[in-house]
Amino acid sequence: MATVTDVKTCTVTACAYNNQGCTAEAVTITDSGCATFIELDARGGLPSASAHVGACQRADCKFNQDLLCTASAITVGDSEACLSYQAR
């Protein structure tokens, strides 16, 4: 049964989706960080921060199941990395 993982906190304020948190509908996490991160002159996304993890490629994380995240919520921080990652 799939769970929905909230992006509880994102401190990457340079991202065009960051408006007191992540306002993308969903983000993709990779080994090199959040793949949804983008720096633009414009700001975009939902009216408020309520993003979810749509996909995660970090198969070596203990929360990763079938390339989806099963944690209840994650934090994205320095270098757009998922700070909630835990090695298996």
Ligand code: SF4
């Ligand atoms: S907690 Fe693990 S499975 Fe969930 S998004 Fe972060 S790295 Fe991926």
